[in-house]
Amino acid sequence: MRYFFHIRDGRDLPDDEGMNFNTLQDALRQAIESAGALIKDSADHLWPGEEWSMTVTDAAGLVLCALQFTSTLAPAGVGLLVQRQY
Numbered sequence: 001m002r003y004f005f006h007i008r009d010g011r012d013l014p015d016d017e018g019m020n021f022n023t024l025q026d027a028l029r030q031a032i033e034s035a036g037a038l039i040k041d042s043a044d045h046l047w048p049g050e051e052w053s054m055t056v057t058d059a060a061g062l063v064l065c066a067l068q069f070t071s072t073l074a075p076a077g078v079g080l081l082v083q084r085q086y
């Protein structure tokens with residue numbers, strides 16, 4: 001079955017190609033691995049308060065799974081971040 005992995009990170013990045021997997025479990029595993037790699041690669045740009053999501057759908061557009069991440073920097077963290085920039 002073909003699964004599609006749509007990303008939203010302030011922009012809509014639809015997956016027009018998709019990937020074939022034998023089971024939904026395999027597709028979900030791919031979603032988690034891909035999401036982790038993409039978030040890791042954008043770690044310097046994820047802060048503060050930005051939402052990131054990946055939605056897994058079938059070919060008909062039926063949503064099968066959604067992964068959602070939100071970054072929040074606490075007030076104590078803001079102070080530390082400002083200090084490091086100087």
